[in-house]
Amino acid sequence: MENNLKAGYFPGCSQTGTAREYDLSLRSVAEKLGTELTDVDDWNCCGATSAHVTNHTLANALAMRNIVQAEKQGLTEMVAPCAACYNRLIVSQHETQIHPELKKEIEAILDSKIENPVQVMNIVELFTKIGADKVKQAVVKDLKELNAACYYGCLLLRPSDITHFDDAEQPTSMEELIKLTGAKPVEWNFKVECCGAAHSIARKDIVVDLSKKILDDAVAHGANVMVVACPMCHTNLDMRQKAIKKEYPEHKEIPVLYLTELIGLALGMDEKELGINLHTVKFELKKETA
Amino acid sequence: MTTHTSTHASTIADEIAEKTFQDVSLCYQCGKCSAGCPVRYYMDVAPNKIVRFIQLGFYEEALKSSTPWLCAGCQTCSTRCPQEFDLAKFMDAVRELALEKGVKVKEQDILKFHKAFLHQIENFGRAYEVGLVAEYKLKTMHLFDDVDSAPGMIMKGKLKLLPHVIKGRKAVKDIFIKTAEKKQTKK
Structure with missing residues (x-):
């Protein structure tokens, strides 16, 4: 294929563990679409929630070490499929760009200059870059049986003056993307509501409440699958359905797919290749769907 | 205060x-x-x-x-x-x-979670989920929360029993030391 995209890849910690199917499906789909992903050398944790809620200097330094690593490798753009990593990386880039004193401080900590030429993309932006035509041409399986609730959550969109990505209250980019596969996006109300994020372990009660509201709204609007772009959202919406079921025995389960898994299915890969068998709530396409 | x-x-x-x-x-x-x-x-x-x-x-x-x-x-x-x-x-x-300022934080479990998370990064350069959960459980004594999920997660290869240590571990450790020193000098 000509005009193949080459991009850096910042996997993030979840992708090596709890969200390994997100990594697996992204790599498979990228390969199928002729996109060459280069991992950032010796990347470290972006600092996630725990750094920015306790020490803003630490948070910026941890995120920027990765940007500097990518910079040294000569990467000009890279995808961070985890919405939380994406957010930490672009926010720290932005902060160091507009506040020279902060930039100086972080450069001293890292003992390295920050040039900031690396453009960080989220997962939806990666597919936009690959091109709708290219994705559409590669589709071999019509996913018309799927009524999908696209869930954006928080960190893909906000803060909108830094992400410059979609509409912060009424986003539509994921819907546009999944339409290419024949899947039907449902109109629903909770696509930018928070699932409770990093409270998953310390305040599971909050996550159970918030995630239940989100899942219920999707089901009430006719969804038979949810689509997400963040490992933290996936943990809360998929894995936590076990705890939700315990608390609310009448809870109606709904499977939760990563965006890359849904696209992978349309490109003809099976559930196992994409790691969908690793989810808590089981998902399989109907066998008769051609 | x-x-x-x-x-x-x-x-x-x-x-x-x-x-x-x-x-x-x-x-x-x-x-x-x-x-x-x-x-x-x-x-x-x-x-x-x-x-x-x-x-x-x-x-x-x-x-x-x-x-x-x-x-x-x-x-x-x-x-x-x-x-x-x-x-x-x-x-x-x-x-x-x-x-x-040393204020007693009301939400102790949340604070302990963040501290445990940061310890993993400080030690290995990345978040090590088994270490995080073990440290959090010991610090909070919530020993049996979510124990039913763990074996399945290990079987699925989602929880790694050993941490991945990055080459730049020392560089990451230095980030922790330097940002902590900054707080000390400000006090």
Whole structure:
């Protein structure tokens, strides 16, 4: 294929563990679409929630070490499929760009200059870059049986003056993307509501409440699958359905797919290749769907 | 820490301004942030009131509240604020100051989770989930929470029994040391 995209890849910690199917499906789909992903050398944790809620200097330094690593490798753009990593990386880039004193401080900590030429993309932006035509041409399986609730959550969109990505209250980019596969996006109300994020372990009660509201709204609007772009959202919406079921025995389960898994299915890969068998709530396409 | 006085009124507000690059007086208390906050129900004080406490110099009330710790950082408030005041970032600074001033944090489990998470990064360069959960359980004594999920996660290869240690472990450790030193010199 000509005009193949080459991009850096910042996997993030979840992708090596709890969200390994997100990594697996992204790599498979990228390969199928002729996109060459280069991992950032010796990347470290972006600092996630725990750094920015306790020490803003630490948070910026941890995120920027990765940007500097990518910079040294000569990467000009890279995808961070985890919405939380994406957010930490672009926010720290932005902060160091507009506040020279902060930039100086972080450069001293890292003992390295920050040039900031690396453009960080989220997962939806990666597919936009690959091109709708290219994705559409590669589709071999019509996913018309799927009524999908696209869930954006928080960190893909906000803060909108830094992400410059979609509409912060009424986003539509994921819907546009999944339409290419024949899947039907449902109109629903909770696509930018928070699932409770990093409270998953310390305040599971909050996550159970918030995630239940989100899942219920999707089901009430006719969804038979949810689509997400963040490992933290996936943990809360998929894995936590076990705890939700315990608390609310009448809870109606709904499977939760990563965006890359849904696209992978349309490109003809099976559930196992994409790691969908690793989810808590089981998902399989109907066998008769051609 | 002094409360209810105006003599120290500028210090903490100034420190917040320094950490967040924004002036707390921007907020005119419309309350839109609290109206749309997904975790308001669990907090002891509405988010806009934390801003008001800081504006008026009621620092102790702000720093000891559970609100900043329960803030999920979703930034719905920051997105909707008519004054473009980044409340999520403000909450980051309030939490940071509560730790710097040695305030007893109400949401101990949340704090212990963050500390355990950061220890993994400090030691290995990346978040090591088994280490995180083990440390968190020991610190909080919530030993049996979620134990039913663990074996399945290990079988699925989602929980690795050994951490991945990055080559730049020392560089990451240095980041922790230097940012901690900065806090020491400021005290």
